[in-house]
Amino acid sequence: MIFTKHTMKKKSKEMEIMTIMQEQRNILWHSSLHILAVAVKRLFPGAKLGNGQVTDEGFFYDFDDLTVKASDLTLIQDEMEKIIDEGIKYENKIFQIQQALNFFRNEPYKLQILQRMDKNEKISLCSIGDFYDICSQSHINNCENIGAIKLLSIGGAYWMGNPKNQMFTRISGIAFENQEALGEFIAYSELLKKHDHRVIGKQLELFSFHPQAPGSVFWHENGLILRNLIISYWRKVHRKNGFREISTPILLDSSLWKQSGHWDHYKQSMYTTKIEDKEYAIKPMSCPGSILYYLEKSRSYRDLPLKVAELGLVHRNELSGTLHGLMRVRQFIQDDAHIFICPHQLSEQIQQVIKMSVDMIGEFGFRDFSFAVSVRSSEKTGKYLGNDEQWERAEATLKSSLEALNYTYCISEGDAKFYGPSIDIMINDCLGRKWQCSTLQLDFNLPQRFELEYTDVQGKKQTPLMLHRTLLGSLERFIGILLEHTKGQLPLWLSPIQAAVIPISSKYSEYGNTIFRMLEEKSVRAVIIDSEESLSKRIRQTVLFKIPYIVVLGEREVSNSVISVRKADEDESSVYNIQEFIDYIKKVERYRI
RNA sequence: GCCGACGUAGCUCAAUCGGCAGAGCGGCUGAUUUGUAAUCAGCAGGUUGGGGGUUCAAGUCCCUUCGUCGGCUCCA
Numbered sequence: 070m071i072f073t074k075h076t077m078k079k080k081s082k083e084m085e086i087m088t089i090m091q092e093q094r095n096i097l098w099h100s101s102l103h104i105l106a107v108a109v110k111r112l113f114p115g116a117k118l119g120n121g122q123v124t125d126e127g128f129f130y131d132f133d134d135l136t137v138k139a140s141d142l143t144l145i146q147d148e149m150e151k152i153i154d155e156g157i158k159y160e161n162k163i164f165q166i167q168q169a170l171n172f173f174r175n176e177p178y179k180l181q182i183l184q185r186m187d188k189n190e191k192i193s194l195c196s197i198g199d200f201y202d203i204c205s206q207s208h209i210n211n212c213e214n215i216g217a218i219k220l221l222s223i224g225g226a227y228w229m230g231n232p233k234n235q236m237f238t239r240i241s242g243i244a245f246e247n248q249e250a251l252g253e254f255i256a257y258s259e260l261l262k263k264h265d266h267r268v269i270g271k272q273l274e275l276f277s278f279h280p281q282a283p284g285s286v287f288w289h290e291n292g293l294i295l296r297n298l299i300i301s302y303w304r305k306v307h308r309k310n311g312f313r314e315i316s317t318p319i320l321l322d323s324s325l326w327k328q329s330g331h332w333d334h335y336k337q338s339m340y341t342t343k344i345e346d347k348e349y350a351i352k353p354m355s356c357p358g359s360i361l362y363y364l365e366k367s368r369s370y371r372d373l374p375l376k377v378a379e380l381g382l383v384h385r386n387e388l389s390g391t392l393h394g395l396m397r398v399r400q401f402i403q404d405d406a407h408i409f410i411c412p413h414q415l416s417e418q419i420q421q422v423i424k425m426s427v428d429m430i431g432e433f434g435f436r437d438f439s440f441a442v443s444v445r446s447s448e449k450t451g452k453y454l455g456n457d458e459q460w461e462r463a464e465a466t467l468k469s470s471l472e473a474l475n476y477t478y479c480i481s482e483g484d485a486k487f488y489g490p491s492i493d494i495m496i497n498d499c500l501g502r503k504w505q506c507s508t509l510q511l512d513f514n515l516p517q518r519f520e521l522e523y524t525d526v527q528g529k530k531q532t533p534l535m536l537h538r539t540l541l542g543s544l545e546r547f548i549g550i551l552l553e554h555t556k557g558q559l560p561l562w563l564s565p566i567q568a569a570v571i572p573i574s575s576k577y578s579e580y581g582n583t584i585f586r587m588l589e590e591k592s593v594r595a596v597i598i599d600s601e602e603s604l605s606k607r608i609r610q611t612v613l614f615k616i617p618y619i620v621v622l623g624e625r626e627v628s629n630s631v632i633s634v635r636k637a638d639e640d641e642s643s644v645y646n647i648q649e650f651i652d653y654i655k656k657v658e659r660y661r662i
Numbered sequence: 663g664c665c666g667a668c669g670u671a672g673c674u675c676a677a678u679c680g681g682c683a684g685a686g687c688g689g690c691u692g693a694u695u696u697g698u699a700a701u702c703a704g705c706a707g708g709u710u711g712g713g714g715g716u717u718c719a720a721g722u723c724c725c726u727u728c729g730u731c732g733g734c735u736c737c738a
Contacts, residue, residue, distance in 0.1 A: 129733090139667065224733025225665025232735045236665050239733065271673085280711085280729050335738060354738060388663050388736065389729090397737080486738070510738095537738095574695040601695070609699035623697055635698065642698070 095123050100159065100208040101149075101215055101244040102128040107200045108148035109135065109240070118176050118202070119228060119237045127243035131226050133178065135238045142220045145240065153215050157198045159208035163191050172201045178228070179203060217251035218244045257500075264500060266549040267394040269557035273615060275548075275565070276395070284392040284399035286545055291565035294594070296402075296544060298563050300380060301662045303404060303541070306429055310421070312378040312406060317358025319382055323348040328518055329357045334487075338386045355381030356512075356537060359407040360519045368523040373533060374414050378406040380544075395549030402544040408536040409521070415534060419470040419492070419509060426494050426507040426540045432661060433551055434560060437497035440476050442467050444490050446483030454488050455513035463511050464490045488514035498554040506542040506550070511535075557615050558638070562658045568634075568650075569611040570597040573604055573623035580627045584620065584647060591651045595620075612637050620650075 102121035109116050109132055119131030137145070164172075166183055169192050173179035182203060186192065193205035197212070209215070220242040228234035245251045262268070270276050275292030278285075288296060307314060323341065326332040331339070331353065340351040352358065359377050368375065384400050391397050410418050427438060444464050445453055453460065467490055471478050478492075485491060489511035495503045512535040515521075522530045541547040551559070561567060568588060572581035578599045588595040596616075598607045604621070611619050619635045621642065626632055634650060635642035645653075 137666095222732055223666060226734045227664080230735075232664070236734075238665075241733080278730090283729070331738070338737085356738090385737080390663065390665090390734080391736065392730090488738090571698085573697055576695070603694090603701055604696050604698065606696095606700050607698095612699055619698070621698060625697085633697085640698090 096207055096209055097215060097244055097246065098123045098128040099206055100212070101218060101242065102130050103159070103195065103197055103200070103202055103204070103208075104149050104152050104212060104215070104218075105130045105145070105220075105240060105242060106202060107152055107197055108145050110200065111152075112141075112145060112148055113137070117178060119178050119226075121202075124241075127221065127241055129226075129239050129241040131228070131237040131239045133228070133235070133237050137223055137238060137240070139223060142223065142240070146218065146220045146242075149218055149220075152197075153212045153218070155198075156211055156213045158211055160196045161193055161205070161208070162196065163193055166190055166192055169194060169203075173203075214246075215244050216247035218242060219251060219254075261500065264553045264556050265394075266396075266552035269552045270395070272613070273557055273565075275552075278394075282400075283389065284387060284397075286395060286398060286400070292548075294565040295548060295559070295563060298662060299541070299544060299548070302432070303380075303429070305662065306425065307378050307406075310376070310425055312376040314378045314380075315359070315362055316379060317352075317355060317362065317381070319352050319384070320349050321352055321357065323350050325357050325361075326350050329360075330488075330514060330518065331357075335385075340384050340386055351384045352381065353383050353385045355379045355383065355403065355405045356407060356515060357519075359405075360515060360521065363407075363409055363521060364519065368409070368533070370411055370523055370525050370531075373409060373411050373523060374418055375409040375533075376406060377409075378404075381405050395545045395552075398543070398545050401546070404539050404541045404544060406538050408538065409516075409523075409533045410536065411523070411525075411531070412534055415466050415511075415536075416470050416473070418536060419467065420474055422507075422509050422536070422538050423470070423474060423476070423492065423494070426509075429540050430494075430496055430506065433563075434554065435496040435498070438476075439495045439497065439503070440471055440478035441481045441484070441493045441495065442471070442478050442490065443481040443484035443486075443493060445485050452487050453485070459513055460490065463513075467492050467511070486510055488512050496550070498550065500553070504550050506547055507538070507540050508542070509536060509538040512537055558617075559615070561617050561654065562661050564594070564615075564617050566594050566596055566614070566616045567654060568593060568595045568618040568620050569607075569614075569616045570595055570599075570620045570622065571604065571607050571611070572597075572599050573621065575599065575601065577622050577624075577627060581622050584622060584632060587647055588651065591655070593651060593654050618650075 102123065105128070106118060106121060109130070110118070113132075113135055116135035117133040119133060121128065121130035166186055166188050170180065170183055172194065173183065183192070192203065194201050195204040195208065196202075220240060222241050224239045224241065225236045226239040228237055243251075243254060245254065270292070273291060274289050275295065276289055277287045279287060286292075304314065320342075323332065326339070332350075335353060339353050342349050342351075358381070359379060362377060363375065381403050382400070383403050387397055387399050392399070408418055408422070430438075442464065445460060468478070471492065481493070484493075491508055491510040493505050494507035495505050497503055516532050516535050521533050521535070523533050525531045551563075559565075570581050570585045570588070572578050581597050581599055585595055585597040598610065600607065608619060608621075615637070617637055619637060619642075621633045621635070626644075629644075630646075631644050632647055632650060633642045634645050
């Protein structure tokens with residue numbers, strides 16, 4: 070459903086077909102937004118037209134002087150359907166600006182747009198009956214070709230996207246060729262709800278949120294087990310790849326943040342405090358701490374690449390309206406690392422980071438990736454640090470590193486940070502959504518600001534290059550993505566509870582406890598459910614709690630000293646010796662934790 | 663932060679025009695001793711997010727505050 074704004078560098082045949090389908094759909098959606106405007110003007114003549122637009126997920130139109138309730142959506146949708154039934158045709162015509170002004174004499178925002186244009190220019194307008202809109206795009210031939218339409222939401226949106234402007238009322242919707250396609254869309258929306266990590270987190274008792282700390286996670290025991298398992302695997306991978314792990318303070322003198330440049334850019338979203346008249350800030354990222362570590366002693370080219378990783382607890386005062394479950398929080402663990410290198414090591418280190426990312430995220434069940442290289446915007450304004458040559462070389466190195474690994478990528482123009490270009494790795498989840506977790510950023514800024522040095526082979530002082538990178542990004546957010554991808558059915562090695570031991574009746578409780586203790590002793594995460602409820606009910610509880618293995622014990626198992634094991638998502642159970650079962654679980658876990 | 667909606671028992675939800683706050687699940691107690699997704703019965707559970715107001719009377723109307731959801735802006 071989600072299509073990225075980026076243009077793919079290379080297109081596969083499939084991509085081409087998708088693009089054609091998307092183009093047709095865009096025409097449909099674009100045609101629909103005019104109808105939305107007509108419907109609103111008919112029902113609410115006082116409303117003033119803003120702009121309409123097609124997005125990746127439908128279309129919207131913004132209006133000023135329009136107050137509508139959620140229940141009005143049905144009213145507007147009915148009106149749109151009426152207009153569609155009228156079968157009015159779209160017409161595009163070219164007008165002189167002067168002439169066009171006349172059409173919009175009661176539409177101040179349309180006038181604003183026209184008045185900004187050169188008076189001698191011509192403009193394309195589209196008409197639907199006696200309704201006119203500024204528009205040069207193509208439409209479907211006739212309204213009747215819109216087979217199904219659905220208005221989805223009312224929201225606010227700043228005029229021209231500028232928060233200094235007033236807020237308009239935005240009505241969003243979606244349209245399809247036919248009812249079946251709309252049905253599929255509704256089914257997909259329902260599916261999304263079932264994968265919502267906030268609901269799953271509550272059901273599986275993984276975490277909670279409380280008004281006393283908005284945007285900060287309270288990890289419950291099962292959620293913390295999951296988080297710790299991820300961390301344990303992360304540490305293993307980093308040790309193997311030559312990283313050293315450090316931990317730096319979360320409260321640091323504001324002078325450090327002034328020196329790093331964060332104070333100028335992000336002061337308003339940093340938490341600060343005064344202690345003995347000195348101002349401190351809680352770290353919003355870990356790099357300055359890492360730099361103080363680098364500066365601790367003089368470094369030689371022999372020490373490079375110096376790979377320093379930190380699971381940094383960072384705080385960012387995200388605006389209240391942007392908080393969203395685990396996906397957007399104010400306190401989180403960032404799996405940061407800083408790699409200090411000599412310039413000639415750049416390409417090799419970039420490739421290593423990409424490999425590490427793809428391998429690690431793949432282990433969590435994400436096999437579908439795409440890559441973006443974020444470069445400067447085409448208007449090379451003064452906001453970027455470093456000179457043109459540095460940038461061009463860096464961008465070229467990022468691209469060639471991906472090419473060396475045979476990865477295709479797209480270019481995200483203008484998405485580079487002010488201090489350097491970056492590679493972003495997007496994972497595609499099972500619902501076709503893209504999430505950016507890993508990012509690798511080149512930094513021209515910090516090594517200079519902190520006067521980082523190393524001694525080269527000739528004994529001369531040189532400035533190292535610095536790579537920032539995260540693989541999972543925020544652990545909180547990554548867990549959110551993982552829960553949505555798996556619908557809470559985590560793989561065995563990540564399940565907070567791996568097996569539920571269920572004796573058929575209290576007669577077999579003793580055997581059940583023996584088995585349970587054997588599993589616990591070998592660090593298999595197990596529970597025993599020997600309450601006096603029916604067997605079916607206890608199995609149901611196990612399945613709802615998404616415990617992957619169900620161990621049922623009765624007369625047959627006791628007399629043969631075996632266990633019956635059923636995978637929660639399979640119908641058949643099999644008989645195992647307890648040691649075979651433990652060995653199997655340990656084998657799955659072995660290379661990860 | 664801005665625009666809008668929402669907030670009722672642990673959870674999911676009901677309560678007509680302002681007129682006695684309710685159900686299912688979960689919990690507790692008792693009976694049931696179960697072979698792979700809900701055994702039966704009884705009981706308890708509430709300052710309707712917090713504060714203020716209007717009214718004979720407020721879950722319901724108004725103000726305010728906190729939080730959540732959707733959208734905007736932002737996301738080092």
